[in-house]
Amino acid sequence: MVKAVQAFIEFLRIERGGSPNTCKAYRRDLEGLIRFIGPERDPTSITAREIRAWLSSMQRQGANRNTVARGLASIRSFFRFLLRQGIIKKSPADGIRAPQKEKALPLCLSVDEAFSMLETGECRGFQQLRDRAILEMLYSTGIRVSELSGLDISSISLSPEMVQVKGKGNKERIVPFGMKAAEALKAYMPFRDALLERLHRREEKAAFINRMGTRLTPRSIERLVTKRRIETGMNSPVTPHTFRHSMATHLLESGADLRAIQEILGHASLATTQLYTHLDFDRLSKVYDTSHPRAHR
Numbered sequence: 001m002v003k004a005v006q007a008f009i010e011f012l013r014i015e016r017g018g019s020p021n022t023c024k025a026y027r028r029d030l031e032g033l034i035r036f037i038g039p040e041r042d043p044t045s046i047t048a049r050e051i052r053a054w055l056s057s058m059q060r061q062g063a064n065r066n067t068v069a070r071g072l073a074s075i076r077s078f079f080r081f082l083l084r085q086g087i088i089k090k091s092p093a094d095g096i097r098a099p100q101k102e103k104a105l106p107l108c109l110s111v112d113e114a115f116s117m118l119e120t121g122e123c124r125g126f127q128q129l130r131d132r133a134i135l136e137m138l139y140s141t142g143i144r145v146s147e148l149s150g151l152d153i154s155s156i157s158l159s160p161e162m163v164q165v166k167g168k169g170n171k172e173r174i175v176p177f178g179m180k181a182a183e184a185l186k187a188y189m190p191f192r193d194a195l196l197e198r199l200h201r202r203e204e205k206a207a208f209i210n211r212m213g214t215r216l217t218p219r220s221i222e223r224l225v226t227k228r229r230i231e232t233g234m235n236s237p238v239t240p241h242t243f244r245h246s247m248a249t250h251l252l253e254s255g256a257d258l259r260a261i262q263e264i265l266g267h268a269s270l271a272t273t274q275l276y277t278h279l280d281f282d283r284l285s286k287v288y289d290t291s292h293p294r295a296h297r
Contacts, residue, residue: 004043005030008081017170019146029074032058043082048092051075055096065099072098107236109246114139116232117225117243118180126191126211131224133184134208134216138225138240140181141165142247142265145218145240151207153192158182167266175264248276 009027012018018026036054037046051072058068072093079091109117118136123129137148147165155164161182166172196204199213206215221240229238248261262273 001034001037001041001043002039004082004087005034005078007085008078011081019168021146022168025070026074026077029071030078032071033075043079044088046092048094048096051093051096069098072096107238107242107245108249109238109242111250113234114243114246114250116234117228117238120228123187126188126195129184129188129191130208131228133181133188134221134224135228135243136181136184137163137177138243139247140177141175142244143175144244144266145221147266148208148240149216149218149221152205153189153207154205156185156207158186165266168268171266173263173266245276248273252276 005027008030009023012026013023033051033054034041036057037050055068055072058071063071076091076093079088079093082088083091118132118139120128120132120135123132134148137143138145141163143163143165144167147167150166151163157163160176161178162174162176164172165175192207192209195209195211196202196213201213204213204215208216208221210216210220218240225238225240225243244265248265251261251264252258258273258277259270261276262270265273267273
């Protein structure tokens with residue numbers, strides 16, 4: 001099992017272009033199954049009953065339905081890989097139904113809260129200008145934190161204002177951004193170039209770098225957002241993904257086409273983007289309930 005899982009993860013990483021986080025999640029799920037059935041087991045001997053027992057054990061240990069469903073999805077992908085490799089003749093995961101996922105609405109900032117996060121005042125120096133450019137790009141484009149971290153300077157165009165993003169599965173898309181983000185980038189780029197010049201790292205491709213001249217990691221960007229949230233005095237948690245949800249919701253509330261939002265976010269399925277229609281209706285319902293004279297009980 002251990003060797004088979006390693007081969008599957010390599011297939012995900014190289015052939016499918018899976019992100020490090022995706023590969024890590026698949027590995028974590030499969031290692032959970034290995035611990036349950038034993039590392040010496042041959043993949044051909046695993047039964048559907050054992051997989052169901054493992055999923056049940058996850059639920060007993062407190063895993064929610066989404067975690068259990070993701071675990072089953074990982075197992076299905078693993079056995080489909082073994083099937084294509086000719087290692088097994090039939091997948092034991094076929095016919096196992098996943099629990100219905102919990103549809104939790106994503107945390108979303110109001111327009112005023114988003115502007116509060118972005119209005120950093122006068123910025124001077126490399127770090128302040130870089131941080132403002134990052135915040136503006138997160139809200140303006142709605143790209144994922146891993147996509148922002150992976151941006152190369154050559155992927156950004158200031159005329160017209162657009163960025164070439166490499167998303168999940170190495171799929172590329174073009175995303176526009178607004179005037180405020182463009183202004184922040186124009187202010188930041190000379191400081192980036194000057195730092196790289198001093199460090200003799202002119203060949204560095206990363207758009208957003210640290211003081212050592214190397215690419216900023218997703219974790220560093222998350223810390224940056226947390227720091228800014230604390231500075232604004234907001235109590236609710238804010239992550240880079242919050243900007244993504246907020247941008248999509250604000251576009252929808254302003255009349256943007258759902259199909260256009262799907263393209264901007266890089267969703268493979270429109271069903272994923274349709275989550276924002278539920279979020280928008282939830283807000284609409286609250287406004288109605290508090291405003292309509294016949295809505296009060």
